[in-house]
Amino acid sequence: MERFIKELAKKRILGSKCPNCGYTYVPPRSRCGKCYTKLGEENLTELSGKGDLVSYTVAHVELDGHGNFLDLGEPKVIGAIKLEGADSTIFMPIKEIDPKEVKEGMKVEVVWGEETKGELADMKYFKPGGR
Amino acid sequence: MMNRRVAIVGYAQSRHQYDMQQTREDMVFDVAKGALKDAGIGREDVDTVITASTDFLDGRTISNVFLSMAVGAYLKDESKVEEDGAFAALYALMRILSGNHDIALVEGHTQASVFNPHQVSSFTFDPTFDRQIGLLNDVSTAAIQARMYMNGYDVSEEQIAGVSVKNLANAANNPNAQRKMPDITVEEVLSSKLYYDPIRELTISPSSDGACALVLASEEKAKEITDNPVWIEGVGSCQDSYIRDRDLLKIGSLQIAAEKAYKMAGISDPFAELDVLEISEKFAHEELMGYEALSLCREGRGKVLVEEGITEKYGEVPVNPSGGALAADPICATGLIRIVEAAKQIREEADGYQIPDVYKALAHGQFGACAQKNVVFILGGE
Numbered sequence: 001m002e003r004f005i006k007e008l009a010k011k012r013i014l015g016s017k018c019p020n021c022g023y024t025y026v027p028p029r030s031r032c033g034k035c036y037t038k039l040g041e042e043n044l045t046e047l048s049g050k051g052d053l054v055s056y057t058v059a060h061v062e063l064d065g066h067g068n069f070l071d072l073g074e075p076k077v078i079g080a081i082k083l084e085g086a087d088s089t090i091f092m093p094i095k096e097i098d099p100k101e102v103k104e105g106m107k108v109e110v111v112w113g114e115e116t117k118g119e120l121a122d123m124k125y126f127k128p129g130g131r
Numbered sequence: 132m133m134n135r136r137v138a139i140v141g142y143a144q145s146r147h148q149y150d151m152q153q154t155r156e157d158m159v160f161d162v163a164k165g166a167l168k169d170a171g172i173g174r175e176d177v178d179t180v181i182t183a184s185t186d187f188l189d190g191r192t193i194s195n196v197f198l199s200m201a202v203g204a205y206l207k208d209e210s211k212v213e214e215d216g217a218f219a220a221l222y223a224l225m226r227i228l229s230g231n232h233d234i235a236l237v238e239g240h241t242q243a244s245v246f247n248p249h250q251v252s253s254f255t256f257d258p259t260f261d262r263q264i265g266l267l268n269d270v271s272t273a274a275i276q277a278r279m280y281m282n283g284y285d286v287s288e289e290q291i292a293g294v295s296v297k298n299l300a301n302a303a304n305n306p307n308a309q310r311k312m313p314d315i316t317v318e319e320v321l322s323s324k325l326y327y328d329p330i331r332e333l334t335i336s337p338s339s340d341g342a343c344a345l346v347l348a349s350e351e352k353a354k355e356i357t358d359n360p361v362w363i364e365g366v367g368s369c370q371d372s373y374i375r376d377r378d379l380l381k382i383g384s385l386q387i388a389a390e391k392a393y394k395m396a397g398i399s400d401p402f403a404e405l406d407v408l409e410i411s412e413k414f415a416h417e418e419l420m421g422y423e424a425l426s427l428c429r430e431g432r433g434k435v436l437v438e439e440g441i442t443e444k445y446g447e448v449p450v451n452p453s454g455g456a457l458a459a460d461p462i463c464a465t466g467l468i469r470i471v472e473a474a475k476q477i478r479e480e481a482d483g484y485q486i487p488d489v490y491k492a493l494a495h496g497q498f499g500a501c502a503q504k505n506v507v508f509i510l511g512g513e
Binding site: 001023025027033034054055056057058059060061063065066067068069075078080087088089090091092093104120 | 246247249250253259260261263264266267268271272274275276277278279282325326327328329330372373374375376379
């Protein structure tokens with residue numbers, strides 16, 4: 001996980017591909033949850049940052065961390081994304097699109113922060129596009 | 132097959148409501164005492180006790196610290212599970228099957244009014260990734276699953292709202308239910324507050340305070356205690372992967388749990404053989420997905436069962452005549468309540484919502500985001 005986060009500074013998204021069953025995790029894992037094969041640095045694989053939106057929700061509220069649902073003035077889209085070459089689904093914000101236009105199966109790509117520092121926030125959000 | 136027959140011989144539940152105005156200890160004491168009274172036994176007759184609550188939901192570590200007294204467990208074999216009480220019932224069953232115990236008391240509870248349980252759910256996600264990004268909780272993930280299910284099988288919001296209409300109207304006849312809406316319509320469900328599209332206030336189970344307790348006994352003891360035992364004929368439990376690595380288009384672990392329970396109970400055609408089902412639908416669409424996982428219909432056809440009234444009280448396979456989890460969801464008690472409601476149907480005690488001629492019933496409990504873990508019980512009368 002540490003390596004995954006550090007590599008984000010270079011605008012690289014790493015996954016780990018199981019050498020036994022081929023399942024590709026993102027973020028990387030140290031053991032395959034499907035077949036229990038040990039996964040190491042040699043199993044890390046770079047993913048393109050592009051993928052398919054397999055599902056989504058338009059959030060009209062969000063939790064404030066203290067147990068309150070706050071109403072959002074502007075709805076936010078939460079995407080379930082399968083990156084090219086990955087089997088895991090990641091859940092990330094989708095922006096640069098009217099929430100009403102979001103469709104399952106859309107192509108999306110990552111938008112990096114202007115200055116990437118090796119932290120999760122380097123992946124700012126995903127937007128429609130790629131391919 | 133089980134090496135010993137085990138029966139439900141007594142139970143009690145609270146009047147579930149948003150704010151019980153009662154201490155957790157008193158609430159738990161009332162149902163524990165009520166279940167023993169219903170069984171006609173004393174706390175000295177109980178060999179082993181299992182409770183269900185979570186440290187996160189109860190807002191304290193070792194959440195059962197002051198509850199051992201409330202459930203009469205001092206100087207007895209006792210433990211707690213951090214999940215739904217239906218799993219506590221499974222472990223109590225196993226203890227009796229071990230031959231080391233004959234009578235078990237099972238208790239589950241949550242006081243959701245203390246702190247928003249949806250906020251609590253956000254702490255159950257991966258702390259190094261998903262929690263940092265901060266988008267996931269039980270409602271947002273359910274919305275993503277609901278959207279996937281709707282797109283995958285051409286299911287409409289109206290069809291999902293049909294589940295809320297059925298269950299909340301059923302709840303009107305259940306004295307213990309919290310959300311009773313005898314005249315509710317699909318339009319009313321669809322105009323309720325939108326949280327995470329397509330999930331709305333009336334398609335989410337409500338936050339409830341509540342508790343439930345159950346007494347299980349070996350065959351020999353059950354026959355001494357009651358003339359009306361409800362036998363556990365089959366059980367199955369299954370856990371699925373973390374949400375990132377799971378197929379959300381179905382509830383796979385429920386399907387496997389049900390297959391195990393059906394096999395143990397000798398059920399080959401659940402649609403024809405089950406007289407009533409009580410399932411833990413934390414969100415309305417989960418009931419439709421549940422029909423499919425429980426093999427009441429083919430994948431994607433759950434909507435037809437609701438649309439055609441097949442799972443109504445008067446239908447061929449009534450589901451949640453009590454109102455289900457949509458009518459009251461005191462989280463760690465919810466699955467245990469389903470077991471009690473199924474047992475009540477068999478004992479013909481469901482005044483006002485009794486299904487005629489119930490011989491075989493199914494009860495289901497779940498835990499985790501998008502029903503990650505599931506347990507299924509098949510119950511039968513004499």
